Amino acid sequence: ETGVTQSPTHLIKTRGQQVTLRCSSQSGHNTVSWYQQALGQGPQFIFQYYREEENGRGNFPPRFSGLQFPNYSSELNVNALELDDSALYLCASSLGSGGTNEQFFGPGTRLTVL
Amino acid sequence: AQTVTQSQPEMSVQEAETVTLSCTYDTSENNYYLFWYKQPPSRQMILVIRQEAYKQQNATENRFSVNFQKAAKSFSLKISDSQLGDTAMYFCAAQMIKAAGNKLTFGGGTRVLVKP
Numbered sequence: 001e002t003g004v005t006q007s008p009t010h011l012i013k014t015r016g017q018q019v020t021l022r023c024s025s026q027s028g029h030n031t032v033s034w035y036q037q038a039l040g041q042g043p044q045f046i047f048q049y050y051r052e053e054e055n056g057r058g059n060f061p062p063r064f065s066g067l068q069f070p071n072y073s074s075e076l077n078v079n080a081l082e083l084d085d086s087a088l089y090l091c092a093s094s095l096g097s098g099g100t101n102e103q104f105f106g107p108g109t110r111l112t113v114l
Numbered sequence: 115a116q117t118v119t120q121s122q123p124e125m126s127v128q129e130a131e132t133v134t135l136s137c138t139y140d141t142s143e144n145n146y147y148l149f150w151y152k153q154p155p156s157r158q159m160i161l162v163i164r165q166e167a168y169k170q171q172n173a174t175e176n177r178f179s180v181n182f183q184k185a186a187k188s189f190s191l192k193i194s195d196s197q198l199g200d201t202a203m204y205f206c207a208a209q210m211i212k213a214a215g216n217k218l219t220f221g222g223g224t225r226v227l228v229k230p
Contacts, residue, residue: 042220
């Protein structure tokens with residue numbers, strides 16, 4: 001069974017650029033959640049995708065957007081990058097979107113904005 | 115909205131000793147799950163232990179156990195017989211069962227250093 005994978009591992013961008021991060025969910029999982037973890041802090045929920053539809057969003061501006069594909073993999077897009085967007089971005093997948101479903105995390109993508 | 119608070123930024127413990135990490139949370143919901151996650155330097159978030167709020171019995175997983183006090187909204191983690199591999203950041207998190215979507219709300223983390 002393949003776990004959650006994310007790409008790339010590390011990424012360096014400059015302020016104002018756009019970035020796309022990718023996540024492949026664990027086999028059989030139809031729900032993907034994205035979290036932002038700033039240095040020294042706990043992860044913050046960005047949004048969740050369930051069966052290709054957004055299913056909940058945290059307190060993040062519209063320049064954070066996402067997609068989920070028919071194979072349940074997902075992308076996180078961030079436009080007009082700001083210095084404060086520098087963080088570890090974690091993806092987590094689960095069997096469903098209900099509150100009883102455990103989330104399984106990927107290794108994260110470290111984004112640095114200069 | 116739910117909040118999770120971890121008041122200890124860092125804890126150190128001697129190998130083979132016991133350490134207890136504190137966590138408090140706030141929610142108006144009655145049904146939820148609580149978790150402790152471990153995040154080593156490799157960054158992978160690993161589930162340590164899970165507690166269902168409707169269960170009175172405290173969860174245990176080998177050397178890890180929790181003290182769940184629902185009325186006090188407290189959820190502490192005890193690591194017994196600490197090992198060098200336990201060195202990591204530990205995050206407490208809450209997940210509401212009724213809410214649409216199973217998002218996790220995390221605390222700010224406690225860094226645990228196990229000394230030889």
